[in-house]
Amino acid sequence: QKEVEQDPGPLSVPEGAIVSLNCTYSNSAFQYFMWYRQYSRKGPELLMYTYSSGNKEDGRFTAQVDKSSKYISLFIRDSQPSDSATYLCAMSGTGGSYIPTFGRGTSLIVHP
């Protein structure tokens, strides 16, 4: 079992839909949780960062962390074709290390 599990998709939705992206993890010591967005042929860029459990909102994006279930989510409201990308979850903070462990990414396609 991989430390971080993420469905690769692709997830195809119509423009304007609410998108839910998820990751599960096995190491309960993770403390820091991130979502990166990666456009095709580009490097990942940080989208959201959360410490421990709870919600964080930034514009159309909401990140949720449920440490008791070892489950994190990213919600995208009013999805746009420009949101089409691969979304990678990442987590860190075990054993004093802040190097993130990444999920394999979920490919999202928002069609007009």
Added chain:
Amino acid sequence: DTAVSQTPKYLVTQMGNDKSIKCEQNLGHDTMYWYKQDSKKFLKIMFSYNNKELIINETVPNRFSPKSPDKAHLNLHINSLELGDSAVYFCASSQDWTDKDTQYFGPGTRLTVL
């Protein structure tokens, strides 16, 4: 103004050759990283340097040798290339090695070994 840049963007080479990838960041960060992203999109840390000093060296064949001439540059040299080395290699940087959130990634170098 590119924050983290890598050269070359594409690299096609034969098995057994030696090649280098260069990375530069103009963010004034202390820590730089090399990641490998395989065909299944898994992104794995290979090395990390903090102020020109190696701080992380994951289980990577010793054919891979990073070099940091100064804290703005981290190059990756690969000897005796193998088919399994084909991947996209990303350089990244962060403020320092205790930076808990943001890593800035370069555009990647797509290496194909024939």
